[in-house]
Amino acid sequence: MPYCDKKVISFILTTQCNLRCAYCYGARNAEKRILDWNFAKRVLEDYVGGVGGIKQIRFFGDGEPTTEMDLLKRICWEAKSLEPDMQAEVQTNGIFSEETADWLGKNMDYIFMSVDLLPEDNDQYRITPNGKPSSPYILKNLQYLKDMPDRKAKIGIRSTITKYNIERQKEGIDYYYDNYGIDIFWVDPIFPPVSEIAEKIYEPVDMMQFATAFVDAHNHAWERGVFYESNLTTNFDGKTDKACRSCLPMPHLTMDGYLSACEMATYGEGDEKMDAMIYAKYDAGNDKIVYDENKLKILRSRTLNNMPAECRACVAGEYCAGFCLGETLNENGSLFRVKTRVCKALRYIYGEIGYLYPQKYPKGYPHKHP
Numbered sequence: 001m002p003y004c005d006k007k008v009i010s011f012i013l014t015t016q017c018n019l020r021c022a023y024c025y026g027a028r029n030a031e032k033r034i035l036d037w038n039f040a041k042r043v044l045e046d047y048v049g050g051v052g053g054i055k056q057i058r059f060f061g062d063g064e065p066t067t068e069m070d071l072l073k074r075i076c077w078e079a080k081s082l083e084p085d086m087q088a089e090v091q092t093n094g095i096f097s098e099e100t101a102d103w104l105g106k107n108m109d110y111i112f113m114s115v116d117l118l119p120e121d122n123d124q125y126r127i128t129p130n131g132k133p134s135s136p137y138i139l140k141n142l143q144y145l146k147d148m149p150d151r152k153a154k155i156g157i158r159s160t161i162t163k164y165n166i167e168r169q170k171e172g173i174d175y176y177y178d179n180y181g182i183d184i185f186w187v188d189p190i191f192p193p194v195s196e197i198a199e200k201i202y203e204p205v206d207m208m209q210f211a212t213a214f215v216d217a218h219n220h221a222w223e224r225g226v227f228y229e230s231n232l233t234t235n236f237d238g239k240t241d242k243a244c245r246s247c248l249p250m251p252h253l254t255m256d257g258y259l260s261a262c263e264m265a266t267y268g269e270g271d272e273k274m275d276a277m278i279y280a281k282y283d284a285g286n287d288k289i290v291y292d293e294n295k296l297k298i299l300r301s302r303t304l305n306n307m308p309a310e311c312r313a314c315v316a317g318e319y320c321a322g323f324c325l326g327e328t329l330n331e332n333g334s335l336f337r338v339k340t341r342v343c344k345a346l347r348y349i350y351g352e353i354g355y356l357y358p359q360k361y362p363k364g365y366p367h368k369h370p
Contacts, residue, residue: 002239002321003234003243003244003368005364005368006056006250007054007055007248008054009054009058009251009253010057010251011035011058011060011075012035012060012253012263013034013063013065013071013255014035014063014065015031015063015255016032016067017061017093018095019126019129019134020127020129021093022200023193023201025192025200033255035071035255037071037074039253039257039284040071040075042289043251043253043289044075047251048082048086049083054250055083055086056087056089057075057079057086058088058090058091058370059088059090059092060091060252061266064092064093064095066090066095066100069100076107087109089108089110089370090104091370092114093126093138094113094114094137094141095137095138101141102144105148105150105151105153106148106152107152108153110367110370111153111154112156112158112186113157114158114159115135115157116160116161117157117172117176118165118172121162121164121165122135124162124164125160125162139180142155142180155182156185156370157184157185157186158185158186158188159187159188161189161205166209166210166213167209169213169214169216169217170220170221172185173217173220173224177224183225183226183227184227184367185226185227185228186369188230189204189230189342190203191331194264194266194274211232211345211346211348212348222360227366229365231369232346233349234369235319236319240319241303241318241321242302242303242304242321243302243323243324244325244369246299246326248299249299249300254267254278256269257281258278258282259279259282259291260274260278261277261278262277262326264277264327273329273333274330276299276329276335277299277326278292279295280292298335299325302336304318307321307338308337310343314343314347320350322338323346
């Protein structure tokens with residue numbers, strides 16, 4: 001079942017963050033902004049209580065969502081009042097209090113921790129504002145969540161693959177599985193920041209090195225009963241003509257009152273590079289969403305059939321459909337250009353293990369990409 005089957009509303013809550021990750025693609029977390037409650041309520045009523053029928057919500061950056069727990073809770077309560085079977089998911093850096101851990105564990109369906117596998121590799125990039133490593137705080141919260149007797153949430157790890165951990169993926173799997181019982185992993189090779197910021201670090205990895213190490217780690221994980229996938233394999237569990245939910249699009253609420261098709265486009269204003277992803281604006285005076293029908297048409301036309309010939313002819317084309325829209329737009333300036341840096345690696349992974357997916361996941365992935 002393709003990734004775009006994950007129909008979810010994503011709430012980008014705040015610019016504020018309690019880490020200073022060197023490679024973060026966010027651009028403006030020094031300027032404090034918070035998602036407007038009335039905007040969030042309007043979208044919930046339109047997409048959950050209205051014709052949308054969406055039954056999943058998700059909390060994400062630009063900053064750290066758990067720094068705005070009152071707003072996060074309020075959105076959860078409103079969503080569940082509209083849909084009692086609502087599922088909730090948060091992607092977090094793992095730096096929060098025991099009180100927050102307790103609430104998340106009891107009320108979320110998924111908690112995806114952003115931690116770059118082994119602690120010493122994670123701490124090369126993911127540091128606190130005063131320059132301390134983040135892993136001790138993350139591991140403390142993982143232990144707390146592991147030990148919760150009444151925890152509802154499934155815990156997953158979302159890792160950026162860098163030059164430090166690229167060859168240590170198997171060790172990372174074993175570390176979190178053996179010590180914390182983590183059996184859900186999604187890993188993404190590092191990609192450039194959305195905005196050009198002098199202090200951000202981008203050290204690209206060799207994609208074929210990633211591909212060979214990933215296949216080895218994936219097979220190791222499978223032998224241990226661990227789910228280990230990547231954004232390169234997002235759609236390997238089923239044929240698709242759409243790369244992801246951005247092609248539908250599914251709404252991502254920005255802090256300046258826009259609907260974005262992608263979590264990489266976190267502002268509607270002042271970010272011309274990602275403007276193709278911004279397809280609607282909240283009219284606060286009239287409490288309604290105003291859509292740009294032309295942008296919607298373009299996003300929805302981003303299908304495999306409308307990609308270049310090399311995509312359509314690719315052996316993995318129906319399990320990729322042109323790859324990530326956000327990364328493609330960020331690096332190529334167009335939704336419809338091929339991100340050639342990943343193509344060879346993706347084809348290699350598909351050739352090595354792609355044929356196994358129908359028998360591994362006959363009903364599709366049990367855990368969709370966060």
